[in-house]
Amino acid sequence: MSLPGTSEGTGSSAVSQVNTRRGTELVLLVISAVIVTFAIMLVEISQENTITRQLFYYGAAYLALFGAAHFAVRKWAPYADPLILPLVALLNGLGLVMIHRIDIAKDTEYAVRQIAWLALSLVLFALVLAFIKDHRTLAKYSFTCGFVGLVLLALPGLLPSAISEVNGAKLWIKFGPLGQVQPSEFAKILLMIFFASFLVSKRELFTTAGRKFLNVELPRPRDLMPMLVAWVAAIGIGVLEKDLGTSLLFFGIVLVMLYIATERAIWVVLGLSLFALGAFLAFQTVTRVQSRVNVWLDPLHHEDGYQLKQALYGLGSGGIGGSGLGNGSPETVPFSNSDFIITSMGEELGLIGLIAIFMMYLLLMMRGLRSALAVRDSFGKLFGGGLSFTIALQLFVVAGGVTGLIPLTGLTAPFLAYGGSSLLANYILIAMLLRISDAARRPQTPAKPKPQQAPIAEAHTELVERPR
Amino acid sequence: MNKPLRRVALAMMAMVLLLMANVTYVQVIQADDLRNGPGNGRTQRAEYAKQRGQIIAGGQSLANSVETGDELKFQRTYPNGPLYAPVTGFDSPTYGANGIERAMDTILNGSDDSLAFNRLSDMITGRAPAGGDVELTINPAMQKVAYDELTAKGFQGSVVALNPKTGEILSMVNSPSYDPNPLASHDNNAAAESWQQMENAEGSPMSNRSVSEIYPPGSTFKLITTAAALDSGYQPNSQVTDAASITLPNTSTPLPNYGGKTCKGSTLTEALAHSCNTAFAEIAGKVGADKMRETAAKFGFSTDLQIPMTVAKSDLGPMSDQASLYQSGIGQRDVRVTPMQNAMMAAAIANDGKLMKPQLVKSTRAPDMEVIDELKPEEMSQAVSANAANQISEMMLKSEQNTKGSGKISGIDIASKTGTAQHGDAADKPHGWYVAFAPAEDPKIAVAVIVENGGDEGAEATGGSISAPIGREVIRAGLQGGG
Numbered sequence: 001m002s003l004p005g006t007s008e009g010t011g012s013s014a015v016s017q018v019n020t021r022r023g024t025e026l027v028l029l030v031i032s033a034v035i036v037t038f039a040i041m042l043v044e045i046s047q048e049n050t051i052t053r054q055l056f057y058y059g060a061a062y063l064a065l066f067g068a069a070h071f072a073v074r075k076w077a078p079y080a081d082p083l084i085l086p087l088v089a090l091l092n093g094l095g096l097v098m099i100h101r102i103d104i105a106k107d108t109e110y111a112v113r114q115i116a117w118l119a120l121s122l123v124l125f126a127l128v129l130a131f132i133k134d135h136r137t138l139a140k141y142s143f144t145c146g147f148v149g150l151v152l153l154a155l156p157g158l159l160p161s162a163i164s165e166v167n168g169a170k171l172w173i174k175f176g177p178l179g180q181v182q183p184s185e186f187a188k189i190l191l192m193i194f195f196a197s198f199l200v201s202k203r204e205l206f207t208t209a210g211r212k213f214l215n216v217e218l219p220r221p222r223d224l225m226p227m228l229v230a231w232v233a234a235i236g237i238g239v240l241e242k243d244l245g246t247s248l249l250f251f252g253i254v255l256v257m258l259y260i261a262t263e264r265a266i267w268v269v270l271g272l273s274l275f276a277l278g279a280f281l282a283f284q285t286v287t288r289v290q291s292r293v294n295v296w297l298d299p300l301h302h303e304d305g306y307q308l309k310q311a312l313y314g315l316g317s318g319g320i321g322g323s324g325l326g327n328g329s330p331e332t333v334p335f336s337n338s339d340f341i342i343t344s345m346g347e348e349l350g351l352i353g354l355i356a357i358f359m360m361y362l363l364l365m366m367r368g369l370r371s372a373l374a375v376r377d378s379f380g381k382l383f384g385g386g387l388s389f390t391i392a393l394q395l396f397v398v399a400g401g402v403t404g405l406i407p408l409t410g411l412t413a414p415f416l417a418y419g420g421s422s423l424l425a426n427y428i429l430i431a432m433l434l435r436i437s438d439a440a441r442r443p444q445t446p447a448k449p450k451p452q453q454a455p456i457a458e459a460h461t462e463l464v465e466r467p468r
Numbered sequence: 469m470n471k472p473l474r475r476v477a478l479a480m481m482a483m484v485l486l487l488m489a490n491v492t493y494v495q496v497i498q499a500d501d502l503r504n505g506p507g508n509g510r511t512q513r514a515e516y517a518k519q520r521g522q523i524i525a526g527g528q529s530l531a532n533s534v535e536t537g538d539e540l541k542f543q544r545t546y547p548n549g550p551l552y553a554p555v556t557g558f559d560s561p562t563y564g565a566n567g568i569e570r571a572m573d574t575i576l577n578g579s580d581d582s583l584a585f586n587r588l589s590d591m592i593t594g595r596a597p598a599g600g601d602v603e604l605t606i607n608p609a610m611q612k613v614a615y616d617e618l619t620a621k622g623f624q625g626s627v628v629a630l631n632p633k634t635g636e637i638l639s640m641v642n643s644p645s646y647d648p649n650p651l652a653s654h655d656n657n658a659a660a661e662s663w664q665q666m667e668n669a670e671g672s673p674m675s676n677r678s679v680s681e682i683y684p685p686g687s688t689f690k691l692i693t694t695a696a697a698l699d700s701g702y703q704p705n706s707q708v709t710d711a712a713s714i715t716l717p718n719t720s721t722p723l724p725n726y727g728g729k730t731c732k733g734s735t736l737t738e739a740l741a742h743s744c745n746t747a748f749a750e751i752a753g754k755v756g757a758d759k760m761r762e763t764a765a766k767f768g769f770s771t772d773l774q775i776p777m778t779v780a781k782s783d784l785g786p787m788s789d790q791a792s793l794y795q796s797g798i799g800q801r802d803v804r805v806t807p808m809q810n811a812m813m814a815a816a817i818a819n820d821g822k823l824m825k826p827q828l829v830k831s832t833r834a835p836d837m838e839v840i841d842e843l844k845p846e847e848m849s850q851a852v853s854a855n856a857a858n859q860i861s862e863m864m865l866k867s868e869q870n871t872k873g874s875g876k877i878s879g880i881d882i883a884s885k886t887g888t889a890q891h892g893d894a895a896d897k898p899h900g901w902y903v904a905f906a907p908a909e910d911p912k913i914a915v916a917v918i919v920e921n922g923g924d925e926g927a928e929a930t931g932g933s934i935s936a937p938i939g940r941e942v943i944r945a946g947l948q949g950g951g
Contacts, residue, residue, distance in 0.1 A: 256476060259472055259476070260469055260472045260473055260476060261469065263469065263471060263472045300502075300505050300506065301506075309505070309507070312494060312498075312502055312505075313502050313503075313505055313508040313510060314510075315491065315494045315495050315499075315502070316494065316495065316498060316499040316500075316501070316502025316503050316505070316508075317499075317502070317503055317508075317510045318495060319495055319496070319499045320495060320496060327514075328510070329509075329510050329513050329514070332509065332510070332513070332539075346491060346495065350495065351491060351492060351495040351496060354488075354491050354495070355488055355491070355492075358484050358487055358488055358491075359484075361484065362480070362481065362484045365477075365480050365484075366477065366480075366481075369473060369476065369477045369480070372473055373470055373473050373474070378469060381469045381470075381473065382469065385469075385473050385476060388476075388480070389476060389480065392480040392483055392484070393483075395483075395484070395487070396483040396484075396486075396487065399487050400486070400487060400490070403487070403490050403491050403494055404490070404494060405486065405487065405490040
């Protein structure tokens with residue numbers, strides 16, 4: 001495959017021979033378009049009992065959208081990892097199929113809106129790739145990012161409930177009939193930029209040992225400040241915005257970035273202890289939390305367990321092979337196209353389908369982390385690690401919640417679930433991961449070869465001609 | 469920073485593995501428990517998602533499904549619900565199904581193996597999947613007359629009519645009956661309310677008297693005693709006792725004739741024509757318990773029978789001593805029969821002693837009306853010899869001549885036997901029975917009628933006065949309606 005012309009190409013012949021694997025990406029995208037089209041076909045057969053030509057238009061539209069994304073990557077991040085975009089596209093496509101399937105059952109039109117969000121997301125995705133040529137420039141705006149992120153995060157909690165509360169969580173800003181956005185989705189990326197940059201600049205401080213206790217070097221008390229601030233902020237989100245998922249997500253990200261930056265496990269131990277303390281306090285004082293925990297302990301018989309019970313029934317009826325797309329009744333689970341889309345998948349695609357979906361997420365995270373490992377600058381490593389871990393934590397909290405592994409908290413499965421803000425934010429996240437991955441895999445411009453100089457002692461005696 | 473990054477990768481893998489382990493546990497190990505969990509409506513929704521087949525009789529639809537806008541897509545409706553309730557049963561999201569709805573469920577819901585090809589072609593052609601239809605043997609004219617006759621005077625009872633030659637069930641009626649429509653409601657509360665109402669209603673309308681209730685047969689059982697006698701060497705003109713009363717063996721208990729009168733005649737024929745208790749008690753005593761049991765079994769007693777609903781077993785009881793054998797011979801003591809069994813008895817005699825298996829399903833059809841399966845008449849047994857059957861038939865003609873009650877049909881000979889069964893009711897109100905077939909020379913209809921607790925005549929009631937008129941009207945309807 002020939003290298004596409006890029007604005008940053010060095011033009012050196014050594015570089016042009018590197019295989020960027022963009023072709024692989026395109027082939028994988030086509031394969032995922034075929035899978036998604038086939039999936040819609042199954043839904044139509046079992047729900048509407050007809051197959052129309054419309055289906056292939058859907059498939060073609062899907063391919064066109066991701067084809068455009070592919071060309072954006074090809075143009076602005078040519079060395080990026082070729083697996084990331086197809087994985088995202090397939091997850092997103094399967095999510096769309098399920099949203100469409102539940103639309104048919106409930107006579108709603110979320111799939112169309114999700115496609116509009118997807119189109120907008122892909123525009124933003126391309127813009128991020130086009131305008132941020134080097135992820136390190138982000139570090140320059142770290143304080144701006146941190147400030148804006150904090151405002152976005154705190155805003156819904158401070159606004160009156162009438163314009164910020166949806167389903168009991170004050171996480172939103174409603175724009176009347178235009179819709180609603182969840183600013184915390186964007187705040188998480190902005191705050192990660194700030195935190196990565198902050199940790200890189202203050203890295204030495206955090207690694208400075210404090211006193212030793214039981215053979216473990218504790219950090220100095222004053223270095224604990226950032227974590228305490230994060231802890232208080234997380235509790236604030238939990239209390240003000242009544243959403244434990246977001247609270248858990250933020251604290252988890254801070255903790256992991258702190259660990260990556262300092263390489264000291266003691267931060268994780270301290271953080272988890274604080275988390276445990278916070279969770280215990282919340283359990284003691286907030287009835288909503290008590291109810292969630294009690295439902296988790298006995299979902300089938302607890303009076304508030306309706307959602308989780310229906311979700312588990314869905315999973316149970318799916319079994320190993322699933323009911324087949326369009327043949328189950330995932331629509332009976334509340335929020336079956338958003339928070340509970342994982343169990344909708346589990347019902348119709350079965351254990352096999354769910355494991356496949358988890359594998360796709362795992363691959364996605366691992367490719368992201370691999371880019372973080374390979375990139376050469378500390379900021380990139382930390383930021384990339386944070387981005388990858390965000391995907392992991394979101395998945396774990398939501399999928400663990402709806403399948404009964406951990407108490408239920410409100411988060412959405414990235415790319416799969418219905419939700420505009422989540423989609424927009426996660427595509428920005430993926431664009432940044434691709435940017436880091438591009439930097440990691442870009443062949444280094446060979447520096448001008450330095451003239452070899454032998455040590456003085458071993459140098460031959462040279463006859464230097466006297467200038468005439 | 470690469471070392472902690474690698475550890476974070478391991479942690480992420482562990483998180484995903486935990487998720488996988490958990491869903492494996494839920495979807496494999498817990499799956500069965502979850503499927504039966506409280507309030508899990510998935511199977512039900514799947515069941516109501518497509519159009520259930522119709523139940524049809526004589527070109528009329530007795531049960532069909534209409535599309536509703538709610539969560540369960542199709543609701544079952546029963547035009548003429550109470551009239552056909554003993555046949556159709558109900559199909560309720562709240563209470564499940566019974567009757568034909570339950571017995572033929574796989575055909576009606578389309579999941580039967582015989583419909584596999586239709587399911588496939590539905591998928592290919594894009595036609596909405598639907599269940600198959602069930603056509604019944606019921607004759608709507610006879611069903612209606614029987615129901616109207618029973619309910620007109622508010623009787624509790626049952627009518628069963630059979631085609632003696634094929635075993636086709638021509639009518640199966642209960643009174644009081646119930647309306648299956650409210651039970652099919654998708655509103656659980658509404659269904660529960662009407663269920664409660666019917667449970668508490670007088671005369672237990674939801675009990676299917678025709679096949680599920682067992683009654684003392686009274687004198688109608690003398691037909692079986694007669695069959696046993698003829699099979700043991702008796703002739704129609706054999707001499708039998710005409711005593712007004714006899715004493716049960718080894719007791720001091722008297723067993724009198726009806727009204728305590730001497731029998732008008734001393735042959736077997738006369739004894740049956742006048743329903744003399746003393747004669748048949750002695751005959752039962754002579755032929756013995758084993759012979760009685762064997763004969764009854766050939767007429768269908770104590771057999772497992774599906775029509776396709778399950779028919780309760782009719783039974784003779786223990787007959788442990790001679791006295792109880794005497795009493796059993798006239799259909800008292802522990803002898804219990806279903807109206808279906810009594811109709812089968814009449815049908816076997818009508819059909820030269822050959823008992824045909826009663827069947828309710830005439831044909832099953834795929835959604836495209838193509839016939840999948842058709843009724844094949846099945847012989848259950850040779851209850852008595854053809855000769856004996858004809859002799860009993862002659863006796864029954866005489867019995868009919870002695871039977872009072874209205875509704876006699878001119879020009880058609882009916883062979884019948886009445887019964888007036890005491891059942892220990894405090895007010896001594898007997899059950900009135902009438903079993904008959906007609907026309908006697910070429911029987912097309914066999915019928916059994918029971919009116920419980922003396923109908924509107926109380927203690928004075930006899931099978932002849934309350935049940936015979938109903939039986940005759942049903943026969944008339946059948947013969948006129950081309951049955």
